[in-house]
Structures are given as C-alpha cells and as structure tokens.
Amino acid sequence: MSEPTFYEKVYEVVRLVPPGRVTSYGAIAKYLGAARSSRLVGWAMNVSHGVVPAVPAHRVVNRQGLLSGKAHFGDVNAMEVKLTAEGIEVVNDQIQHFDRIFWDPEKDLTIT
C-alpha cells in the first residue's frame, strides 16, 4: 500500500467518463496538471488492469481517436466491442465522430 499516485488520479478521471463518450490521454493529463505527461496516463492504464473498480480504459484513446491501446486489453476486439456496445462507432480501430463524442474532464458539466 502506498499513497495515492498519479495513476490513482488517472483512474478517477477515467471513471468519470460517461458511457457513450470517450476522452484522450492528453485531456486527462492536462486535467491532472501534467499535459506533457500524456504517456503517464497510458502507463497508468497499464496498471489499471488489476484495479478495482475496473477502469473504463476502453473509453480512453489517443488524440486521433484511434484505439492505440486495444492490444493491451487481452483481446484486440474487446475495446472495440465495448465502445460499440455503448453506441460508439468504431471503424478500422478508429472512432467515428470522435470530435462529437469526445468528453473533457473539465467539461464534465457541459451539455452534449
């Protein structure tokens, strides 16, 4: 056991992502005050595998809306299936209408 680290903060933000929406690593990093630490967010996701409650890492994608981390879900299709189940269109591992379903932690109170 250790004190809350950068990862714990990342988990909190990722869990705030509403279903049917997606966010980017940079957005989370920026919200945490480390916009340049976008890689740390990805690292946190790597540790989030055994974290509870589960972290909807499938709602976190890169700046291009590409499922860059789908290969780390165990099944490369798991991420796409989860996103599609929430109503998100994914084609060729890329999210469609990404700018439309993009969710920003700082705008969690903003309307669609």
Place this chain on the structure above:
DNA sequence: TGAATGACTCGAT
C-alpha cells in the same frame, strides 16, 4: 542514484 520504460503529443521535413 542512474538509467530505462511507455496504451502520447507536437513540430518539422
């Protein structure tokens, strides 16, 4: 303590 890693991002060519 120092060096290496990483599911990213931006800038330049």
Place this chain on the structure above:
DNA sequence: GATCGAGCCATTC
C-alpha cells in the same frame, strides 16, 4: 497531406 523524430514526465528496476 503524410511520415519521421524528439520531448516530456512519473514510476520502476
């Protein structure tokens, strides 16, 4: 417009 390279920051060995 697409592709390549460097930067950046926190955690781990």
